[in-house]
Structure formats: C-alpha cells, structure tokens
Amino acid sequence: MSEDTANGVRNSASHNVKENSRIIRVGTRKSQLAQTQTGSVVNMLKEQYPHAQLEVVAMTTTGDKILDTALSKIGEKSLFTKELETALEKNEVDLVVHSLKDLPTTLPPGFTVGAICKREIPYDAVVVHPNNVGKTLDMLAERSVIGTSSLRRAAQLKRRFPHLEFKDIRGNLNTRLKKLDEKDDYSAIVLAAAGLRRMGWENRISQILEPEDCMYAVSQGALGVEVRVNDPDILEMVSVLNDTETVLRCIAERSFMKQLEGGCSVPIAVHSVINENQLYLTGAVYSLDGSDSLKDTMQTSVSTQTQDEDCSVADVQHVGITAKRIPHNSQAAAEKLGMDLANLLLSKGAKDILTVARQLNDSR
Known part of the structure; x- marks a missing residue:
C-alpha cells in the first residue's frame, strides 16, 4: 500500500x-x-x-x-x-x-x-521437563511420555519418533507448562512456538520442529x-x-x-x-x-x-x-x-x- x-x-x-x-x-x-x-x-x-x-x-x-x-x-x-x-x-x-x-x-x-x-x-516447539534440559525428542529415553492436545502433532511425531509415547494435555499455555514442570507425568510437551515467543518465553524452547519432523496446523x-x-x-x-x-x-x-x-x-x-x-x-x-x-x-x-x-x-x-x-x-x-x-x-x-x-x- x-x-x-x-x-x-x-x-x-x-x-x-x-x-x-x-x-x-x-x-x-x-x-x-x-x-x-x-x-x-x-x-x-x-x-x-x-x-x-x-x-x-x-x-x-x-x-x-x-x-x-x-x-x-x-x-x-x-x-x-x-x-x-x-x-x-x-x-x-x-x-x-x-x-x-x-x-x-x-x-x-x-x-x-x-x-x-x-x-x-508457525512451527511447533518442544519444551522439556526440568530433568531433561538440553535434550531433543530423539535424545529422550524409550517410552518417554510427550504431552500434546493435537492429533496432528501426535500422528506425525509417532511416525518420526516411534520410541516415544504420547498423552493428551489440556489447559492454556501457563497451565500446560505448570503441569510439565511440577509433576513427572511428561518428559516433554509440544506447543506452538508462536505462543512461547509472544510471551517472551523462548528460553523454554529446547527444539523447533522443522516441517520434515512435524508440519504445522x-x-x-x-x-x-x-x-x-x-x-x-x-x-x-x-x-x-x-x-x-x-x-x-x-x-x-x-x-x-x-x-x-x-x-x-x-x-x-x-x-x-x-x-x-x-x-x-x-x-x-x-x-x-x-x-x-x-x-x-x-x-x-x-x-x-x-x-x-x-x-x-x-x-x-x-x-x-x-x-x-x-x-x-x-x-x-x-x-x-x-x-x-x-x-x-x-x-x-x-x-x-x-x-x-x-x-x-x-x-x-
């Protein structure tokens, strides 16, 4: 214009x-x-x-x-x-x-x-449990549980990382991060990178999932x-x-x-x-x-x-x-x-x- x-x-x-x-x-x-x-x-x-x-x-x-x-x-x-x-x-x-x-x-x-x-x-991001700081999905132990509320993410990541398990996690961004940090139910969760960046929480991102690993919504x-x-x-x-x-x-x-x-x-x-x-x-x-x-x-x-x-x-x-x-x-x-x-x-x-x-x- x-x-x-x-x-x-x-x-x-x-x-x-x-x-x-x-x-x-x-x-x-x-x-x-x-x-x-x-x-x-x-x-x-x-x-x-x-x-x-x-x-x-x-x-x-x-x-x-x-x-x-x-x-x-x-x-x-x-x-x-x-x-x-x-x-x-x-x-x-x-x-x-x-x-x-x-x-x-x-x-x-x-x-x-x-x-x-x-x-x-638009990419997805991996946020890990405090015990897994510095790790990416392929570095997590066999049968590690990954939290996501998205069928799209789970379907692609099951295909790409067959050694991991996936479990639903609900709530707003703050709630999901709290569930990850304060309990041992999840080794990591997958979120939209955009939300984390808008909140100024880029330091929580352990891995950005490129389209080869997980295309976005x-x-x-x-x-x-x-x-x-x-x-x-x-x-x-x-x-x-x-x-x-x-x-x-x-x-x-x-x-x-x-x-x-x-x-x-x-x-x-x-x-x-x-x-x-x-x-x-x-x-x-x-x-x-x-x-x-x-x-x-x-x-x-x-x-x-x-x-x-x-x-x-x-x-x-x-x-x-x-x-x-x-x-x-x-x-x-x-x-x-x-x-x-x-x-x-x-x-x-x-x-x-x-x-x-x-x-x-x-x-x-």
Whole structure:
C-alpha cells in the first residue's frame, strides 16, 4: 500500500470513529497469551489511529472451561470462538482477536476476518521437563511420555519418533507448562512456538520442529481479527493490519482444510511459503498412529503488491476472509490452490484415511 493510500484509509476510518465519539471494544479470551496477543493488535491499531478509543473486553470460552477432555473429542467446531462471536453479534464488542487456527473455515453469517497480522513463526516447539534440559525428542529415553492436545502433532511425531509415547494435555499455555514442570507425568510437551515467543518465553524452547519432523496446523502463528460484515468503519479500520504474504498463505491453508472437511478431530498438516511470486503449499493427512499418510505439494503465481480497493469486489470473502487492498486475483488463486491440493489428495485416497481417523478418534 502506498503511503498516500494508507494515510487516506487511516484518515477515513479515524474520521468516522472520531465523528461518532465511538469507543471500540476489542473482544478476547481471558488467558494470558490471548490477552498478550490482543494487546499487540491494540497497540498496532493505536499506532495507526492515535485518537481512537480502544477498550479490551476479556471473556471465557467453552474451550477454556472444558479441561478434562481432549480437544479432538469434544466435537464443538468453535471451542474458543463461540462466546466471542456471540458478543460480536450482540454489539457488545466491535472486533475480536483470535489465534486464526482456532477459527473454523466457515464463519457464522454476518462475520468475516477483516485482518490477518504478520505471521509469527508457525512451527511447533518442544519444551522439556526440568530433568531433561538440553535434550531433543530423539535424545529422550524409550517410552518417554510427550504431552500434546493435537492429533496432528501426535500422528506425525509417532511416525518420526516411534520410541516415544504420547498423552493428551489440556489447559492454556501457563497451565500446560505448570503441569510439565511440577509433576513427572511428561518428559516433554509440544506447543506452538508462536505462543512461547509472544510471551517472551523462548528460553523454554529446547527444539523447533522443522516441517520434515512435524508440519504445522492451518493458520498456526497468525492472528486474525474478526468483525461484523455490516460494520464498514471497523472493517476499513482493521484492514491496515493485513500482511499480504500471511493473508495469501492462510487463505490457501484454510481452503485446503475446508475442501478436506477437516478439523481438530482429524490429523491434517500444512506448510506454505511464498518465493518470487510463487505460493507453494504442502499439505498432508495422516492416520491417528501416523502409519498411513498422503502428502503432496502444489504451487501457483500470486502478486504480493497491495492495491487501491476495487469497490466492485470489496466484499468478496475467501474462506471467511475479507482482505482489502490485497489483489483479489491472488486471493482467488490462493483459495484455488488449497482446493486443488485437497482434491489431489482426495483422488489418492485421503478421504478413507480421514474417515478411519475420525471413527477411531470417536471410539477412543
């Protein structure tokens, strides 16, 4: 986006917000990580709109309350978003900050992701018990127990590290680290590196899992800002937060998962990168024990140059995302890439793998 265009956007949105003396309420989960992430988004908005009045509203979600059941067993598609979206629908908040990986690929009517901020490192990280400081997964003793709430992580890591055992661990970031440190139930746990980095806890990371060991979750490491479709001032305001490469990668990843009809109850993993206007997407599906899998890579051409908004396509959504000033042809190409890769894996038998994984998970 050119500086003049950016200034125009900011001035327009700021004028509307100031004109109405509007207090903008920002919804978030109550966890320390969620509030830290929301605080970073609020600070970015304050930099762009210094006169805006921003107020954070924290609340507890279903996923925060149910801590004795594996995420994959609960069966609720919007575990960490439902209460926040209800508040958005009732105009109790004006925008909501999410870890984008928590947002379903199909949003409720009237909502859209109006911005996706620059992605933090999307990889998974290993955090070890204090007795195992300095060790990586391949250095841990036979039958060491690794904690993870993710079928995706467990499936890949069982395949890569067959000498280890895997056990569910629930709770927010602080809770899981406390369970690791204060008990001897786990030799290590696997978490998203992004959360640890945002909290300033990089010193706890013993190992970053590269895609060769464990591909990441769809949209992992990206923050999404959900807004009401019928609130153009807020949609315009948050659009300055969009990071073009992150948006295009996340559209491709979300499209891949949507076409596979995947969620947290089946092991689906991705890896994406943009290099010289080529968007590369690798996607994979796994059986629960990792013994059966399908994986492939496809690419498409995209432009990462921002542009003035084309009013005729301003409200077009791609897998729930409305990304203003990012080339719509590139967004459409990213969405098609995800669908094409999913269809390729489906043609090779991905549906059977995922069906069996879902049935086995339901019966556990």
